Amino acid sequence: MYVAVKGGERAIENAHAWLAEERRGDRDIAELSIAQIREQLKLAVDRVMAEGSLYDPDLAALAIKQARGDLIEAIFLIRAYRTTLPRFGASRPVSTGAMACDRRISATFKDLPGGQVLGPTFDYTHRLLDFKLAADGEVPEAPRAAKAQPAEMPHVTGFLNREGLIEEAPAEDTTPPDLTREPLEIPAGRALRLQALARADEGFTLGLAYSTQRGYARNHAFVGELRIGTVAVEMDIPELGFAIEIGELTLTECETVNQFKGSKTEPPQFTRGYGLVFGQSERKAISMALVDRALRWEELGEDFIGAPAQDAEFVLYHADNIQATGFLEHIKLPHYVDFQAELELVRKMRSEVTDANPAREAAE
Known part of the structure; x- marks a missing residue:
């Protein structure tokens, strides 16, 4: 750390004070509240919760404020806080079939029970700057469907x-490992891969998913269904002998339907890709589903064609933005001794080359 430098501890304290001042910004402008971030920057809050593996909108909003809008730093703060929390038990698997949907669409069937529910989406906006927002105008309330x-x-x-x-939904009888409590090990089963993808960096996952669509995995997918809504969370209480509802979560779920011509072990059929994340995060859920399907090549008897999205070790070890950030940013910390050793080595190698070729030294 920089405390190794003379006056380093005082410099760090001053840096923290300067950071707090920069975070606050112009004091003539009202300070941004946690409630404002939670309610008006909801998609950023949802991403922090999803990649931070902790469902708490208020804490995610606080982390975004503390991180000055740096979402990866906010995710780091949430994960660090999460490690301090006690565990009282485990909830039952949530039933997404019973989800109260705010949005539910299918790209494969036009007419389906329950209908298509467009919900709140950017899909049909014109992507033009709305200067009415700069004027802080009142937003009209959206009409709600009367039909229940x-x-x-x-x-x-x-x-x-x-x-x-379509293939039967693959099921695992054993309790899946908990990635937040046990380190990732390769080879990883599908349950563990899905955990890693659920908290993976959205941009990295999106890039991998896009690569599968461009031919780097032979993965032609349809969105069978995309749904966003709330689900009940239930927990078994041993003293009571039955489960009780302890809260609700907002989730985004995506199931993709993929072409599959069959293999030596499987007949021609459609196969599945799956994505599930906290909050409203369609791009992440779809990306997750595409990458999930690409990683299933071996269990489906497909050929490995060397695509990055097919390589579980590459995907899972590089998808975590907190691990990536830590390893990348550590190089800005003092490496004085290491660099001096490298410097002496390069000087020595140059000297040996010069001694072996005096004519080159003369030319230089």
Whole structure:
């Protein structure tokens, strides 16, 4: 650390004070509140919760404020805080089939039970700057559909499953390992891969997913279904002998339907890719589903064609933005001794070359 430099501790304290001053900004402008960040920068809050592996909008908003809007730094803060929390137990798997959907679309079936629900989306906006927002104008309330949603919205892939045209959803009987408590090990089962992808950097996952669409994995996908909404979280209470609802989560779920011509072990059929993340994060959920499908090449008996998205070790070890940030940013810390050793080595090698070739020294 910089404390190795004379006066380093005082310099660090001053740097922290300067950082706080920069974070506050112009004091003539009202300070940004946690509630404002939580309510008006919701997609940023959702990303911090998803990649920080902690569902708490208020804490995510606080982390964004403390990090001056640097989402990776905010994710780091949330993960660090998460390690201090006690664990009281584990919840039951949530039922996304019973999700109260704010948005639910399918690119494979036009008419489906429950219908298409466009919900809040950028998909149909013109991507033009709205200068009304700069004037702080009032936003009209969106009309709400009078028709009540059905209690259950069955997953679209179930329709294909009736005809046997899509693989059965792979299931693992054993309790999956917890990536937040145990280090990642390769080879990794699908449950562990999905955990890693759920908290992976959105940009990295997006780039890998895009590569699969450009041919680096032979992965032609349709969005079977994309849904965003709230689900109940239930927990078994041993003293009571039954489960109780302890809260609700907002989730984004994506199931992709992928072409598959068959292999030596599997018949021609459609296959699945799956993505599930905290909050509203469509881009991340779709990207996750595409990468999940690419990583399943071996279990489906496909050939490995050397695509980056097919390489589990490459994907999983480089997808975590906190690990990547730590390793990358450590090089800006003092490496005086290491560099002096490198400097002496280069000088020695240059000297040996010069001694072996005096004519070169003369030419220089």
